[in-house]
């Protein structure tokens with residue numbers, strides 16, 4: 001790929017499709033549209049139409065990267081499973097390659113977000129970085145050697161499904177485990193703990209937050225914790241402690257330069273981040289801890305497009321290098 005050709009980054013979320021032209025970690029000409037959820041064809045048509053609006057302005061891209069909230073078999077670009085958008089079983093890479101006639105690279109959105117953060121942490125891209133995406137569930141991304149680590153088939157790096165306590169609560173994700181990181185450090189875990197507490201203690205502030213369905217929302221726990229409600233703060237104390245236990249363990253295993261916390265719940269980091277870092281510090285091997293920086297994500301809502309663009313640029317560069325090596329071999 002020549003340096004004057006752009007790549008496109010496409011971030012497919014549960015509510016919107018965002019597309020931009022990406023150079024390095026910079027996004028230009030971004031376009032957005034609501035995610036069509038009625039069926040697969042409507043979704044693919046919607047992705048194509050949004051991307052074409054960018055292509056009209058920047059010209060044909062050298063490659064396209066796509067991040068989706070789904071499990072992806074990396075080698076084939078096939079969507080293994082997809083809970084919130086209709087893509088399960090869809091050969092997404094082939095479908096989009098056919099529509100755009102340029103190389104397409106597809107990956108999980110958490111992996112793309114981690115790839116974006118690796119570009120944003122410092123002046124130079126990070127080599128080894130872990131990202132935890134704290135939202136309804138807990139997503140994970142692992143960057144090693146500046147690229148996404150995926151495991152054998154692209155399904156690995158599920159940091160949220162690492163077990164912290166074998167006798168812990170059932171994992172709220174699509175997972176048979178108990179006591180996973182996601183069972184403590186997710187929006188679903190927060191709501192579960194707050195709701196249980198509210199039902200046990202009828203005269204508590206959390207009980208006042210019970211909604212019509214008999215549940216306490218994550219938003220309500222955050223609100224009254226910020227107002228200093230002792231019980232809500234106790235819910236966050238467990239959240240923070242378990243997050244710290246997880247981070248300490250990950251640091252020991254990967255020796256990352258950076259651990260980054262992102263996702264919707266990172267907006268409530270004032271309620272758990274410092275406590276989690278203290279817990280991790282007290283548990284990680286000191287020589288490793290001294291060399292790691294733990295921080296909140298920098299990419300924000302734009303990280304998905306940046307990461308998908310970097311995915312495309314790295315993939316196109318690898319293809320170019322491989323073709324060159326093959327042509328040298330062929331000439332010998």
Ligand SMILES: [Zn+2]
Pocket residue numbers: 160161162171172173175176177178180182
């Ligand atoms: Zn799990």
